[in-house]
Amino acid sequence: MTENLLWDEFPALYRKLLPTWFGQSYEPEALATCRDCAMCRPNPGRHKIATYQPHLKCCTFYPDLPNYLVGALLSDTDPATAEGQKRVRNLIQQRSGVSPYGVNAPLLRELLYAHAGGDAFGNSETLLCPYFHRENHNCSIWRYRNAVCSTFFCKYNDGRAGEAFWQSVKEYLGFVQGLLSEVALERLNFPSNALPANPMKRLVGRNTRLSAADLDGRVDDATWYKLWGDYAGREDAFFIACYREISQLTPDDLATLGGFEERRHAAKVQAAKRAVDYPQLPPVLHRNPSVRIHEEREQHIVVEGFNGLTEMPILLWRFIQTCSGEETEQTIAAFETKHGLEIEEDLIINMVQNRFLLAEEELAG
Ligand code: SF4
Numbered sequence: 001m002t003e004n005l006l007w008d009e010f011p012a013l014y015r016k017l018l019p020t021w022f023g024q025s026y027e028p029e030a031l032a033t034c035r036d037c038a039m040c041r042p043n044p045g046r047h048k049i050a051t052y053q054p055h056l057k058c059c060t061f062y063p064d065l066p067n068y069l070v071g072a073l074l075s076d077t078d079p080a081t082a083e084g085q086k087r088v089r090n091l092i093q094q095r096s097g098v099s100p101y102g103v104n105a106p107l108l109r110e111l112l113y114a115h116a117g118g119d120a121f122g123n124s125e126t127l128l129c130p131y132f133h134r135e136n137h138n139c140s141i142w143r144y145r146n147a148v149c150s151t152f153f154c155k156y157n158d159g160r161a162g163e164a165f166w167q168s169v170k171e172y173l174g175f176v177q178g179l180l181s182e183v184a185l186e187r188l189n190f191p192s193n194a195l196p197a198n199p200m201k202r203l204v205g206r207n208t209r210l211s212a213a214d215l216d217g218r219v220d221d222a223t224w225y226k227l228w229g230d231y232a233g234r235e236d237a238f239f240i241a242c243y244r245e246i247s248q249l250t251p252d253d254l255a256t257l258g259g260f261e262e263r264r265h266a267a268k269v270q271a272a273k274r275a276v277d278y279p280q281l282p283p284v285l286h287r288n289p290s291v292r293i294h295e296e297r298e299q300h301i302v303v304e305g306f307n308g309l310t311e312m313p314i315l316l317w318r319f320i321q322t323c324s325g326e327e328t329e330q331t332i333a334a335f336e337t338k339h340g341l342e343i344e345e346d347l348i349i350n351m352v353q354n355r356f357l358l359a360e361e362e363l364a365g
């Protein structure tokens with residue numbers, strides 16, 4: 001059987017660039033069934049739960065594409081990338097959100113996303129990604145998708161431990177994207193005097209103000225030529241040059257360039273991976289008071305948990321209800337004696353990862 005290696009999830013250029021521990025194996029997220037989107041199924045039942053539209057899915061998001069990934073996409077000679085190349089070229093022509101750092105979300109789109117309500121993700125046409133192919137229901141730049149897109153899953157094999165792991169990878173790659181987009185500029189001796197702050201490092205919020213140009217999504221010629229200097233009109237060539245520069249870097253270069261921050265992010269990813277690979281049973285367990293029963297069937301119930309709706313035997317639900325802060329081992333032993341059965345530790349760990357059961361500190365938090 002082919003082993004799934006972590007760095008195969010990401011754009012190919014990272015394989016020569018990321019630390020070798022990114023070559024470790026991982027279990028693909030089998031619950032996030034993207035071809036038959038797990039979030040687009042109807043949910044008959046007692047409570048309303050979150051669903052997405054099939055022609056939008058989880059792509060109601062405008063990704064930041066750093067300069068070197070734009071260049072990698074534009075350098076690809078496979079006809080399968082033609083659609084993505086056409087789209088990114090259109091965005092470059094439109095200028096809004098485009099800078100030597102990459103093809104980024106225009107400020108207006110970032111603000112809309114930041115202020116979107118609970119049901120907007122997965123359901124708002126306005127938030128749809130410019131690279132999403134509506135007819136095919138898929139991504140036109142899949143091989144070059146960014147840190148957010150390559151680490152997002154709507155459901156996780158290992159529940160919250162899986163989510164924490166992918167979140168840490170997202171933060172690591174997000175840091176790398178911000179760093180390398182600047183390294184590319186440095187290596188190309190791009191004049192820094194006309195450059196704004198790196199959009200991949202900005203935070204938008206309540207106090208963010210939009211100019212008339214931001215609101216209208218336009219960039220006039222004077223601003224554009226000042227920003228791009230000699231590369232104005234040759235933006236494609238510039239992005240490809242960024243890709244070539246970054247392709248030459250090694251993991252040692254990345255470690256030197258990233259310094260303490262790279263090591264900090266790396267340590268977080270490795271700790272999160274250990275939590276997935278070697279999960280521990282908390283010494284004390286509480287039932288999660290916010291879990292709701294969605295439907296009752298013979299000998300089974302359907303409950304809404306971390307990964308959405310989950311069917312479980314009534315007996316397991318009864319065990320969960322007995323967990324009220326006593327020591328885990330005692331709770332398990334008492335239940336096993338009362339019902340004349342044995343509960344596997346993996347099953348209880350699964351209940352913890354899916355937040356049907358909470359550790360002491362989670363209940364307090
Ligand atoms: S990750 Fe996105 S596309 Fe894949 S199953 Fe989940 S919501 Fe659907």
Ligand code: SF4
Nearest residue numbers: 059129131132139149
């Ligand atoms: S880049 Fe691709 S995966 Fe990411 S939001 Fe857009 S269409 Fe979806």
